[in-house]
Amino acid sequence: MIDAALRAGLAAFDDAALATLANPGLVRRAHRDVEDGKLRLVSAGAGTAAVEADGQLVTLDVRGPRAADCACKSVAICRHRIAAVLFLQGLEEIATVAEGAAPALSGSEDILAALDLTALERWSGKASWRAALELVATVRQVEPSANAISVVFADLDDPVRILRGQGFDGIVSKAVKARVKAYHAAAVLAAHHHFGVVLPEPVEDEALPAEVDIDIAFLHRVAASLGEVATLGFNLAPLPLEESLFELSVSSRADSLPRLSTMLRAIAAQLRLRRQRALAFDSDRMLELTATAFVLTRALASIEPQRRAGLTGKVRRDFAPAAPLTLVGCGGERWRTDTGARGVTAWFVEPETGRWLSTTLARGAGQDPAFAPAEAWRAQSMWQSEPLAVLAHARVVLEQSRLSADDRLSAPASARAVIVTRDVRPDPAWPGVVRDWKDLREAWLRQTGLGLDASDGAVACLVSPSTVGLPYFDDLAQQLVWPVRDTVGEWLALTLDHEEPVATAIEALEAHVRSGWEGMVLVRLVRAGEALEARPITLFGAGDPVDLSLWRRPYTYGRQQPGDAVRNWLERLRKSGARRFIRRPRGGTEAALAAAWRQLLDRAEIGPALAQSIDGRSTGGLAAHADRLDNHGLPALADLMRHVRDASTLLVAAYGLLVARQQRCGAPLLR
Template sequence: MSALIPLYAQIDDAALEAMASKGIVRRARADAANVTFEALDADEIVGTIEGATVRLDAKGLAKARCTCPAATLCRHKLAVVFALRTQAGAPAAAAPVAEIDWPGRLATFDRKILLKAVGKTGLREALRLLALTEAMTIDAGQATLKVVLRLKAEEIEVAIPGQGDFGSVVSGLAERRRPAGHAAAILAARRHFGHDAIEIDDAEAASEQATLAPDPALLGIMQDVVCRAYAQGFAVPSRALEERLMLLAVSSRAEAMPRLSASLRRVAEGLEQRRARNVNHDPVELLRELAFAHALLFAVSQTKDDARLRKLAGTVRAEYEPIGDVELIGLGATMFETITGAAGVTGHFVEPATGRRLTATLARSTTHDTRFDPRDGYRNQAVWGQTLARLSSSTFRLTGAQASSTGRLSLSQTSRAETIQPFKPSRELVANWTQDASLAALAHASWPMLADHLSRCFAPTLDAPPPSAQPLVLLPSRIAPVAFDDLSQRLRWPLMDASGAWIALTLEHDDEGRGLGARRIAALEAALGDGGTKRPFAIVAIARPEAGKMVLEPIALWGDGQMALDFPERAPTPGKDVVSRLMAGLRRTVAQFAPPPPADLSVRQTARLLQGGLDALIGFAEAGLHASARDRLLAPLAKTYQLASLAPLAHLVSRTIASHDSDTSAAALATAQGLFTLQGFTSRLQVWT
């Protein structure tokens, strides 16, 4: 009898249900009688059922292969497992001779074993999942310990067998989520049976960073895998390549370089989305991440300066760090929705002593969580003992504050908001901010100076991660009516500074009159459309680069008080009829109020050229880097860039064309990084007179 048969025959129903579902398990049990075994060898078992061929080896059921198109654990694999029980002489999973000592079993999964299995990043994620768990169930069966973690947005069900290493633990989680999910279940079970808690030693992490010495051999392997991800991932994405990237990302040496580790994870996730044909997959973003990872690997391997090496690697530290007691001013709050379904509300604050912008966010990872309403959370959910509705329009002291490197504040209950006073902005106060050394980067009254500030703020650099969207307070001398721009299909709100220069704030809209854009349009029209309404003297806006341009979106109006566009006191309920009426009224000529922005043909042409280059590189990868694709896609591109006086880009493309097969991916990714970098430098706020 094959030694593999007992390995699979001992898998009980609880483990199978954790990997699939009760319905699939029931159907597979009924299908087991139809399984035919082609091989029962020592190193492989081959079974067929209904035209599908299943192959099992010593790697376990999670690594089993089936010829059916199912992306997850299919009923064919389960049917073969049930058939193997019969082969082993056990129609049902036999009870073990001795009762399993679960406390002793879980004691084998100590800190050293878990770190070896999932790395520090995986263990941190496991601790985060455990902290977010609202309820848990631990059910000890005859052969398997079933652990269910109930979070707000999901349930994680994991089965821990009575024997085997970390790899024997099973679940139905996506492959990239299994390490952290399985570790979280083990931590929960250890707690249930009274074992000591396992924690991350941040002092140890800091010590490791103090002796940062990148391994040239490991960097070479990473570069090779990233190049293969470009050469193969667009044409034939594979699960093996994703697994390789994830293993490299969680390796201890990679975790000493957090920016690189995070980039490799994002590449793996992008490849997984592409392989699964996810509607949210963006090939340009996948190319951007590949180009960044390749450039970062090259820079780390070539850098000898210790200070720059630490910048490239990033900082190993906890997500939040204590920043003491801070005085804060609320700038307003915004709602957000992402393409992946996340929804929430963010409060924006500034520390006047330093000018540092900080945020606090209430969110859920999916809109299917009907228990969470961002608007209700804004008005009613406690944050540091208060609500975001009150804090986002007040001045207060936050005691025991903790913040991440990106400026996100922890919502820990150990922090408290005290000495809260309503914030009453005035024109004189904001004007003084523009002259204050700490707040000059926040408040602006000169648009050319604002454009220069944003260009510096969002200038691309490999030495630091790109900044997030930045809140600004604008102090215009003249405000024109809101209008609809047919060219950009956005609402345009022109503002003039004291020198006669103009900029335009924009708002997205949709034809159906739904979503956040429609609500903001309705709120803005309600605030500005009434001729008797006093115009605001200042506008709070969010700045971010977007497709070669700098975009400013209004989020709050400051007049007699503060009004957040996402949470107005009065606004018509957005709907198709309401928004259609507003759009019809806004499709008017505003030249009598503000000169239209001139057509920036050079910037637009440059943006098209850069996007054309990115599309060509993606097409080249999708064609498997075939020689015909070089001639068809890259050769014309090199000539175009030369004629457009973009000689550095023309040189990069020409080098890709002339490269040998083994160097083509590296040359193409270097070209992509050049395109993305120039795209970042061309993102400038349009100012006109």
């Protein structure tokens, strides 16, 4: 007689869970063994059973096949253990219980009842917990069923399965050992969030001490792995190197190094994309990350412990209590990432200082299918007040809020916004309003920083054009280009990519901007290599403000097919007769920096065996690039290029070029 505890414990191990523990072929073979009568029940006790499977004795308990003992002594999950589970599930007593007591699909939330998030944090450990909070954003789908919850991640080939009654240790996946706790914790977080639970934020006592004690040997090991990335990562992208980087990022010795841990995971993700030959792989991004992480390890190893806290970073984003803030909303945008996350972001400015702050409503991929960013923008109350559609165009006093170091506002239950004035428009006299496009670089640098101090996030600013041109569509870049001129006659390209949800923004811009339009524009600045990209977010003209990506068409097109509206405005833009501009070529210094960067990237991509073949070329070798940098007044960078011999010197040179390119990152000017 099989008791109820064992029946309940084994019910969660369906074919999908068993295949995750082993492989589908082994599960099929185990089914054949059961069908051929090769199993028999030897004994059954309280929560245990002994089964003879094809001559091998298997002892099972409520933990299932992973914790079972088999006489064959196989290290992996063998077919005897799988067959024993299938055999016990097929007994008449278990079948009867399953038919009468199987939970309904709507009861899948009960699976999470015993998986407390506080206990999950203790189980995963600090480093894996940080990784889990990051990995939640890569979830593509959460699929509940009667006895399990399946969570699909972008970077895992097979889903993570949370099994009913098996606890944290009973979660199954194909994740390698180094990734298990991070991905399993992220799966539980994503499942809780799927059922409406707010994900936890780090508390203030997670701040690192003033003097950070670091294992120098660990830093040397990290530096060696980063050197392997420069040597092999761009060329072969071996799986062991990817796993090694992830393992280092969640090591207990990385507990005090959250910034370095995050970088290592980002590099590991790029390695995976490179090995898969995915279009999303960004070689420039990987070299930037690797060079910055390498220099960070050197800096942490060389400075005094009391000065390390500024380099170690924060545990996720550290939101601290903020003093009451007087803010003016300047618009917002709807967005969607490549992984499927979507949301809306509102931008606010402090009129007295010109400081920009933002807040976001978002959901990860596969989370809360009912969440519609545009509807949340218009209907979901924020800070015990009005929706963002109202707050983002009002003067408000915000109290009891929490603010991160990169000026992002969170929405704790205690936060309260009092609307002072509705329908406020930005004032051209505010500090930080840009009228001369050469000031855009300073506005961007002021909010992002350089090198180890740089942040990757987008920044906002208000621009006040003196004249605007008609927008036109760039067929080669697949972008809408809106030329706007500053007070000294320079033309700037404000661009929108042709993709959802930006297609709405293109249609809105085409509908509102005509020759002679006057006003101000909220733009978002993002660095793309050695140049900035400027995207218009909100228009402030003679009428009401227009949040481009959140605009709602005030009329319909009748019975037209989907896509007709896009084709119609594309055709109108191409026939508008608008002046076609061309991008202004970069200056000599910027071109020399870009060419030197490309040389280092080529050297990494070609691999160590052939690297020397491109180093000594008379026109494109390291010495030639060094001479060119010298001629442009950059002797320090030239010296770094001349000393490139191995992975470490390559990464140091790449970091120097990265900082120089950031410093000279200019606005996209037209002529």
